[in-house]
Amino acid sequence: MDFENILVEQKDKIAVITINRPSKLNALNKNTIEELHEAFKSLDATTKVKVILITGSGEKAFVAGADISEFANYSIEEGTELARNGQELLFDFVQNLSTPVIAAINGFALGGGLELAMASHFRVASTNAKMGLPEVSLGVIPGYGGTQRLPQLVGKGKAMEMIMTAGMISAEEAKDWGLVNNVVEQEELLPFCKKIATKIARNSSVAIAAAIKSINANYKNAVNGFDVEIEQFGKSFGTSDFKEGTTAFLEKKKPNFE
Structure with missing residues (x-):
C-alpha cells in the first residue's frame, strides 16, 4: 500500500x-x-x-x-x-x-x-x-x-x-x-x-473480535452489553477456532489458530 x-x-x-x-x-x-x-x-x-x-x-x-x-x-x-x-x-x-x-x-x-x-x-x-x-x-x-x-x-x-x-x-x-x-x-x-x-x-482472532464487540457494547447507549456478550459467547461454539482451542487443551498441546 x-x-x-x-x-x-x-x-x-x-x-x-x-x-x-x-x-x-x-x-x-x-x-x-x-x-x-x-x-x-x-x-x-x-x-x-x-x-x-x-x-x-x-x-x-x-x-x-x-x-x-x-x-x-x-x-x-x-x-x-x-x-x-x-x-x-x-x-x-x-x-x-x-x-x-x-x-x-x-x-x-x-x-x-x-x-x-x-x-x-x-x-x-x-x-x-x-x-x-x-x-x-x-x-x-x-x-x-x-x-x-x-x-x-x-x-x-x-x-x-x-x-x-x-x-x-x-x-x-x-x-x-x-x-x-x-x-x-x-x-x-x-x-x-x-x-x-x-x-x-497466538490466540483466536475470531474469539478476540467477539470480545471486542462485547466489551464495546458496554459503552453504547440503549445496548445491553451482557446480552451482546451472551450472543457472542454462543456464536463462538460454532467456530473452527473453538474446536481447535478446546481440542488442543484437552490433548495438552498448543492450538494452531488459522
Whole structure:
C-alpha cells in the first residue's frame, strides 16, 4: 500500500502503521484521516494480520493534534460535518475494528492524537510522552470522541480537569490514571508493543473480535452489553477456532489458530 502521509509495514502477522508528517508533528489532516481509514480497512480484511500497531514518526510526537490550519475558517455546518466524518472514517471505525489495535504513543498525543490513541483498544506510552486535550484553549471542544472516551478511561472528574485546563499530563500520570497500560523507554516502545502483539496473535482472532464487540457494547447507549456478550459467547461454539482451542487443551498441546 502506497500512501502520502503514512507508512505501513507488515511482518509475522503484525502490522505497524506510522503516521509520517514529521514537519507537522504528525498532525491529522483530512487526507491523513482518509489514508488511515484505508489502511485499517485493508489490514482488517486480511487474515495475514492479527494485530495492528499505530504510532508516529520521529521521537517528538505520536500525533500533536489536528491540522488547525485546515479548519480555522469553517462554519458551524462545516465543523459539524468535520467531526461526523472523522468519527465515522477513523475514530469509531478503529474502536470497532475486529483486529486489535495498540497505540504506541512515542511523544506528544494531543487533541485528535490522544483521541486516536483512546479509540485504539489499549495504549502503551514512552517515558517522554505527553497527553492532553487542549481544544478549549482554541475556543472549541474535542470533536473526535474525546469527551466520551476520556471519562470512560480516567473517570468523569479527571476528564473534566484535563479538558477544562487544556493541560498536558506525563506518561506516568497517564498510567496512574488508567489512560495507558504501560510506560517504557522510547527505544523499547515498539519492541514492547510487538511482544504484546505476539502474545495476542497466538490466540483466536475470531474469539478476540467477539470480545471486542462485547466489551464495546458496554459503552453504547440503549445496548445491553451482557446480552451482546451472551450472543457472542454462543456464536463462538460454532467456530473452527473453538474446536481447535478446546481440542488442543484437552490433548495438552498448543492450538494452531488459522
